[in-house]
Amino acid sequence: MGAAASKKKKLEINEVDRAVLTLKTQARKLEQQRTRIQGNVDRELAVAKELVASGRKERALLALKRKKLQEGQAARLDAWLLNVEEMLLNLETAKNQQRLFAALKEGTSAVKEMQTALPLEEVEQLMQDGADAKEYEDSLRQMLGESLNAEEAEAAAEELQQLEAQLMDEQQLELPRAPDAALPAAPQAEQQAAAGEAAEELLAELPSVPQTRPVALPAGKEAAAAEEAEAERVLVAA
Amino acid sequence: MEGASTSGQGRDGDFVFPIFWQYPPYFTLQPVKETQQKQRLLWKDLILRYCRHHRIHVVPVTEADDFPLFHNPAINRRLSRDVKLQLVDDLVKQGSALWFDRSQRSALVLWRPVAEWADVIYGWARGNGLEDSVVTVEEMQTGVMVAGTDLEGLHREVLVRAVRHLEGQGRAKLFSGGAGDDEGVKFFTAN
Numbered sequence: 001m002g003a004a005a006s007k008k009k010k011l012e013i014n015e016v017d018r019a020v021l022t023l024k025t026q027a028r029k030l031e032q033q034r035t036r037i038q039g040n041v042d043r044e045l046a047v048a049k050e051l052v053a054s055g056r057k058e059r060a061l062l063a064l065k066r067k068k069l070q071e072g073q074a075a076r077l078d079a080w081l082l083n084v085e086e087m088l089l090n091l092e093t094a095k096n097q098q099r100l101f102a103a104l105k106e107g108t109s110a111v112k113e114m115q116t117a118l119p120l121e122e123v124e125q126l127m128q129d130g131a132d133a134k135e136y137e138d139s140l141r142q143m144l145g146e147s148l149n150a151e152e153a154e155a156a157a158e159e160l161q162q163l164e165a166q167l168m169d170e171q172q173l174e175l176p177r178a179p180d181a182a183l184p185a186a187p188q189a190e191q192q193a194a195a196g197e198a199a200e201e202l203l204a205e206l207p208s209v210p211q212t213r214p215v216a217l218p219a220g221k222e223a224a225a226a227e228e229a230e231a232e233r234v235l236v237a238a
Numbered sequence: 239m240e241g242a243s244t245s246g247q248g249r250d251g252d253f254v255f256p257i258f259w260q261y262p263p264y265f266t267l268q269p270v271k272e273t274q275q276k277q278r279l280l281w282k283d284l285i286l287r288y289c290r291h292h293r294i295h296v297v298p299v300t301e302a303d304d305f306p307l308f309h310n311p312a313i314n315r316r317l318s319r320d321v322k323l324q325l326v327d328d329l330v331k332q333g334s335a336l337w338f339d340r341s342q343r344s345a346l347v348l349w350r351p352v353a354e355w356a357d358v359i360y361g362w363a364r365g366n367g368l369e370d371s372v373v374t375v376e377e378m379q380t381g382v383m384v385a386g387t388d389l390e391g392l393h394r395e396v397l398v399r400a401v402r403h404l405e406g407q408g409r410a411k412l413f414s415g416g417a418g419d420d421e422g423v424k425f426f427t428a429n
Contacts, residue, residue: 011411018419020371021419021422022415025420092371
């Protein structure tokens, strides 16, 4: 990433940079005008004060009117200046967004690139190759093993038999000890669980009956009543 | 500027003049070669120190008493234009000053080498987060961001030279926008 950036760098000035420069120039000129206007405002005020002091009211009023005019211009300049500054900020924001987007894009493409460098088929192929190699090795070992260990295999089978016999002996020895373990607790829990299960089954079956066959009332009435009674009994029992 | 701030007995503001500045002979070039060489060396050093202290970038080289350093009213001695010319030319020869034009009536004194100024400027730009941003040359001289820094009031010529130095290093570029626009400098991230 860093290498790519430095390779591309050629100290280029783009349109945005020029726009920023123009705006900044404008801002400076506006600021200059603003200073000048402020000077005018201050001067008119001083003149007006002097005129009032010397009793020349009309002239003083004129001076104050001129001051008002200048003040209006000053306010306008301030507004423009604010506009220019806002524009500069907007440019900055847009630039940042662009940079951020470019960075994100670069990141995404890097991820993609790394993913394409590792295609699924190849991984599959790799796993398959691994399995094939293992299979080959197994069969190879089997073949070699058979050819080499004919006698040893027999010996191994014999040893297996011995081990099995030994295990049987040990199991027989251990058998009588089993009843010592705590037995009484198990049956109760099992019974309870079984009873609960049976009740649940019954409950689950019951409600569906009245809903499915509303028409066959006269014939099934007794049966339904019987079932209801049974259900009640079960519920009470549960 | 004519005969502006005259200095007192060896002080100018908080700048203390060296003792030789109080001796009349130092205001005329000495005929003995070795003595003159020593004298010119002292003056060269003094001019640079004085300019650095007062952050002066342009030294006038005229007949007038327009530069306090070249005129000591206490002993009623002043450097002639020829001597001024000689002394400043010594600076120019060692690369610490530049003649503005052929008339040699003023010179730009580089009490900090251009390369050093370039580093100062770039350091300032970094410190203000200006990499990849545009500033006007004007802003770098008088803007709010340089107030109180070494860059404040830097002579345009020095500034431009320093920026060109940065340009050579790929760290900044001087450019001008449309007609009537100020000059701008764009800073780049150093690699």
